[in-house]
Amino acid sequence: MNTEPVISLIGVTKRIGRTNIIDDLTFDVPQGEIFGFLGPNGAGKTTTIRMIVGLMSITKGQILIKGKNIKTEFEQAIRHVGAIVESPEMYKYLSGYQNLVHYARMVPGVTKDRIDEVVSLVKLENRIHDKVKKYSLGMRQRLGVAQALLHRPSLLILDEPTNGLDPAGIRELRDYLRNLTRTEGITVVVSSHLLSEMELMCDRVAIIQRGKLVNVMPIQHFTQGDDQDQTYLIQAQPSEQALETIKNMDGVRRVNLVEDEKIEVTTDREQIPDILIGLMQNQVRIYGVQLVCQTLEDRFLEITEGGQIG
Amino acid sequence: MVNLVLNENMKIYRRLRTWILIGLMIAFVLFVNIMNWHFDGKSAQGKGWRTELQKEITQWNEVLKQPKLDKQTKKYYQQQIAINEYHLEQNIRSTEGTLWDGVNGSAGMMIVITIFTIIIVGDSVAGEFSSGTIKLLLIRPASRTKILVSKYISLLLFGILLLLTLFVVSVVINGILFGFGHMDLPLIKATAEGQVVESNMLLNLWKTYMLNSVSTVMYVSMAFMISSAFRSSAMAIGLSIVSLFAGNIVMQALQRFDWSKYLLFANTDLTQYLSGLPFQEGMTLSFSITVLIVYFTLFNLISWLIFTRRDVAS
Numbered sequence: 320m321n322t323e324p325v326i327s328l329i330g331v332t333k334r335i336g337r338t339n340i341i342d343d344l345t346f347d348v349p350q351g352e353i354f355g356f357l358g359p360n361g362a363g364k365t366t367t368i369r370m371i372v373g374l375m376s377i378t379k380g381q382i383l384i385k386g387k388n389i390k391t392e393f394e395q396a397i398r399h400v401g402a403i404v405e406s407p408e409m410y411k412y413l414s415g416y417q418n419l420v421h422y423a424r425m426v427p428g429v430t431k432d433r434i435d436e437v438v439s440l441v442k443l444e445n446r447i448h449d450k451v452k453k454y455s456l457g458m459r460q461r462l463g464v465a466q467a468l469l470h471r472p473s474l475l476i477l478d479e480p481t482n483g484l485d486p487a488g489i490r491e492l493r494d495y496l497r498n499l500t501r502t503e504g505i506t507v508v509v510s511s512h513l514l515s516e517m518e519l520m521c522d523r524v525a526i527i528q529r530g531k532l533v534n535v536m537p538i539q540h541f542t543q544g545d546d547q548d549q550t551y552l553i554q555a556q557p558s559e560q561a562l563e564t565i566k567n568m569d570g571v572r573r574v575n576l577v578e579d580e581k582i583e584v585t586t587d588r589e590q591i592p593d594i595l596i597g598l599m600q601n602q603v604r605i606y607g608v609q610l611v612c613q614t615l616e617d618r619f620l621e622i623t624e625g626g627q628i629g
Numbered sequence: 630m631v632n633l634v635l636n637e638n639m640k641i642y643r644r645l646r647t648w649i650l651i652g653l654m655i656a657f658v659l660f661v662n663i664m665n666w667h668f669d670g671k672s673a674q675g676k677g678w679r680t681e682l683q684k685e686i687t688q689w690n691e692v693l694k695q696p697k698l699d700k701q702t703k704k705y706y707q708q709q710i711a712i713n714e715y716h717l718e719q720n721i722r723s724t725e726g727t728l729w730d731g732v733n734g735s736a737g738m739m740i741v742i743t744i745f746t747i748i749i750v751g752d753s754v755a756g757e758f759s760s761g762t763i764k765l766l767l768i769r770p771a772s773r774t775k776i777l778v779s780k781y782i783s784l785l786l787f788g789i790l791l792l793l794t795l796f797v798v799s800v801v802i803n804g805i806l807f808g809f810g811h812m813d814l815p816l817i818k819a820t821a822e823g824q825v826v827e828s829n830m831l832l833n834l835w836k837t838y839m840l841n842s843v844s845t846v847m848y849v850s851m852a853f854m855i856s857s858a859f860r861s862s863a864m865a866i867g868l869s870i871v872s873l874f875a876g877n878i879v880m881q882a883l884q885r886f887d888w889s890k891y892l893l894f895a896n897t898d899l900t901q902y903l904s905g906l907p908f909q910e911g912m913t914l915s916f917s918i919t920v921l922i923v924y925f926t927l928f929n930l931i932s933w934l935i936f937t938r939r940d941v942a943s
Binding site: 409 | 632633635636639640643644645760761762764765767768769770771772938940941942
């Protein structure tokens with residue numbers, strides 16, 4: 320198994336004028352992972368992605384794709400990358416097929432069979448010879464995916480891929496990406512501001528704000544917190560007595576009554592059985608205990624402090 | 630590289646716009662030649678050429694009798710008379726009333742080629758930016774330099790296509806109007822020493838084409854530079870065409886300044902050395918070629934620097 324990261328950013332900085340749009344960004348993405356890139360608008364997601372694909376120059380630091388430097392070994396590095404940078408803009412006056420031929424010619428080894436294969440993969444067989452200007456947004460998006468996969472990239476980069484897609488289209492794309500990482504070992508870097516989407520799609524997310532990396536963590540940690548700090552909802556009666564009991568116990572970080580009979584407790588996972596035993600000993604009747612998963616959105620707002628634009 | 634040029638060609642010829650321009654080119658050539666034949670050439674067809682030449686000789690002799698003629702003009706008319714006399718003595722008909730009259734005249738329409746090529750050039754780089762397709766174009770294993778060069782080559786090829794169209798259409802239409810009978814007519818011209826010689830008509834035509842192409846290439850490079858620097862098709866097309874037309878007018882105003890000979894527009898027209906009347910005295914063909922090479926290098930260097938360095942941010 321190749322353990323070398325498919326892409327690594329090392330101290331990447333982008334300066335425009337006097338401000339650092341991107342400041343000292345460092346992270347690796349291993350093979351087969353779907354890596355989410357999350358941040359409020361203007362945080363620098365698109366700039367970072369453009370530096371990765373060589374559309375923008377890097378002021379300081381380096382970006383390696385499969386060990387090749389995007390700056391000094393552009394052609395060898397970019398060969399492994401398929402990308403959709405924002406909405407995929409195609410040549411509208413050409414047919415979908417001609418667009419694919421255009422991109423196929425730019426990479427050695429893409430055969431006619433491969434083009435047909437990709438076309439059927441994105442289910443555009445019936446309309447592929449129509450001019451792109453007659454396509455719906457969803458069809459253009461699918462053609463965009465087709466051009467990105469044409470040369471069997473090891474790294475797929477998607478900037479806001481769900482923009483303009485309907486819920487069915489988003490679901491399709493998501494399943495499709497999952498499938499690609501499993502069957503072909505493709506690595507995906509995806510940026511989005513749609514938090515709920517990222518939650519369903521990604522293995523790991525990085526949060527970026529004002530050009531700085533705030534946090535990188537697996538999605539489970541992100542939504543559940545860690546074992547030492549979890550929140551449970553306990554339904555119990557009488558609630559006043561339950562509240563008093565829990566307050567006096569060890570290891571409880573926070574406790575409050577959310578509504579009648581519902582108590583929210585933040586504590587270690589290991590403490591939960593003790594709390595329940597304590598409650599029962601105090602004649603409190605327990606109707607339910609539930610782990611509260613924070614949504615990505617809650618965590619995101621928490622981490623970015625309301626998500627002001629820097 | 631070949632594939633990249635194929636791509637650029639596909640983007641040129643799969644557009645209706647391109648075919649409208651080629652169609653217009655054909656229509657212009659047909660129109661001008663039919664008009665020329667209708668109003669002028671018809672009368673000179675057949676045996677009429679001898680009397681035409683004789684008439685011209687008498688006319689020019691009258692001109693030569695004027696006392697205040699400068700040396701240049703005098704020499705010009707003397708040469709013309711010598712050429713006409715050669716025609717009459719050797720019984721070689723003049724081009725008047727043959728297809729060559731129209732074909733040679735059509736070479737003057739090369740300015741249309743320049744304009745039409747500029748239109749395609751102006752949109753070549755800027756169009757990719759305004760449509761956003763540049764983003765998908767530059768993330769392939771082809772360096773920006775290769776992409777820029779392939780675009781430039783495809784644009785020159787388009788210019789060549791228009792030139793061939795001009796040549797073929799003008800030969801065919803004039804052949805139909807005047808008959809193909811005098812294809813092998815030689816060109817009679819006077820050398821700088823005043824000697825009258827025969828030369829190949831077709832060769833001379835292509836020499837004219839090539840000399841005029843120099844100016845087309847210069848304007849193409851200029852439009853290409855503006856297109857990649859400002860990313861605006863309208864600006865590239867507009868500025869280049871304005872300078873194409875305004876260039877000569879401005880040059881007339883600047884002729885008295887010595888430094889004006891270093892300007893691009895003073896040198897684009899290399900036919901000035903064929904006629905022996907350069908823009909400023911003391912200018913030579915090699916001077917003009919040097920100036921043109923400097924401008925050519927400058928234009929393309931700027932295009933290249935801007936295109937390969939710039940961030941694609943929009």
